[in-house]
Amino acid sequence: MQAETTSQAVPNLIHPKKKSKLSHVWTELKKNKHYYLLMSPYMLIFFTFTVIPVVFSLILSFFYFNMLEFPRFVGWQNYSRLFLNDDIFMIALKNTFIFAIITGPVSYIACFFFAWVINELSPKIRAVMTLIFYAPAISGNVFFIWLIVFSGDRYGYMNGFLIKYGFILEPIQWLTNEKYILMIVMIVQLWLSLGTSFLAFIAGLQTIDRTLVEAGVVDGIKNRWQELWFITLPSMRPQLLFGAVLQITGSLAVADITIALAGFPSVNYAAHTVVTHLMDYGTIRFEMGYASAIATVLFGIMIGTNKLTQKLLRKVGE
């Protein structure tokens, strides 16, 4: 008798609980419907053009697809071809890494260093210097100016200067010589790279609590370098993380500059990067599955590098 009542009571106990959880979600959605509605236009576009494409690209990387025939499943074939049979991809990967390893950290440190020095200036001069350093990043893709500087004939500034002072006798073909292309692209990329993260650092430096610095002096901080390491950098950790994300993503995605300066494809693939390789297969050869595999690899590299850097940056000033 006793046992029977218990066995009946148990499902009765569980049932209303389950229902309340579902209805909890429902009331939660209903209660906040205004918020969802406010977010919906942005999120609709964001999901259509950013989130779903990432997933779609991942799926497509396992197919052969040329935009005309129905996609055909090929398993890992795209990836094995990419890493084992595609010499050009290896060149692209190598160039991208050389590029990112040099311009990524250099531009990041430059952003911080110049923001740090500019912060010591008086407000008016600070505003002018901020403008000067930030202007190239927003000046509407005028990096073609560098085409004139590195032009291959005597009228190019670099050649004109070197010939005039007797360093060279004949003009150098800067943008078609494999030896120089990557270096020139790096210089121009650095010129363009003091962008949003630079502004974030300028702003972050201005909001550091001055009393922290005074307290640090009492505690025995002797010079600006100690102040930088023990006070400034730890106080700016959120901005440093933000800036790192932007600089890393930017330095791994370089393509527009190489195309503008070195052409597409560049001489002997000297300035070929993962992104230009992706463009080659995506917009010229229409091998969409293969291009998606390249995109997926690029996605992995970008997210991986970012996560790793974030881990490293958390140790700053500890």
Next chain:
Amino acid sequence: MVVKMMTAFRTTKRLNRSFTVSFILFAFLALFGAFMVLPLIYAVNNAFKPLDELFIFPPRFFVNNPTLDNFYDLVALMGNSWVPLSRYIANTLLITLVGTVGHILLASAAAYPLAKYQFLGSKTLFSIVVLSLMFSAHVTAIPNYMVMSWLGWINTHASIIVPSLAFPLGLFLMKQFMEQLPTALLEAAKIDGASEYRIYWSIVMPNVKPAWLTLMILQFPMLWGTDGGSFIYSENLKTLHYALGQITLGGIARAGVGAAVALILMVVPITLFIISQSSVIQTMATSGMKE
């Protein structure tokens, strides 16, 4: 003398600053400042050079006899061409204005709930947005092209404008900035009977004006410099930046005109930044990422 100059540059007397190191640092800053600004000054000078000065050897940096010839040539050249210059300018303005204003409206509407309230999915959505800052738009280029062709948006301005409305950086910065709005302000409005939309429009939006300008300064140059990418192929839909590319392809004969267009392209975003700088810095102070 130098000491006087140096102190004039400083904000306040700071602790623990050795003069020598300051001098070296400021010298370094000046050197790199020159590296940053010289190409821009050169671009300005070039636009006002008469033809004979553009091709002088050895090349000269500054203009000797400034002239507006290049701008007249530009108008004449584009007036005679199949698509007039004004058309490229109108296309660029349309894309830039709709894209920028729309982005500010949509991003702030989405940022307000994420910044001030916790509800089902709010954390997940925001972390997806942060994750998307970590890869570039190239990753999604292939599926995007297909989506565009399914929507029938290939060769329309919508293909450039609509995706730009939801760039993640704008939402991120707007949300971080809105977090510092006092919650009491919003609650007071709610007690007075204002709806959420009313609060967003009449209370939140007027209070985040610095962030509007920041989103503008990030969005505007990007759209202003767009060449239509692979989406737009009709000549009469193309942008000013594309026209510049075509003009410079004309080679030596078009060098002066090219310099004039480059100046037009460059001056607009830089002017905007000069106007909005202090607001932008104010917003960027809240840009940090939490761990």
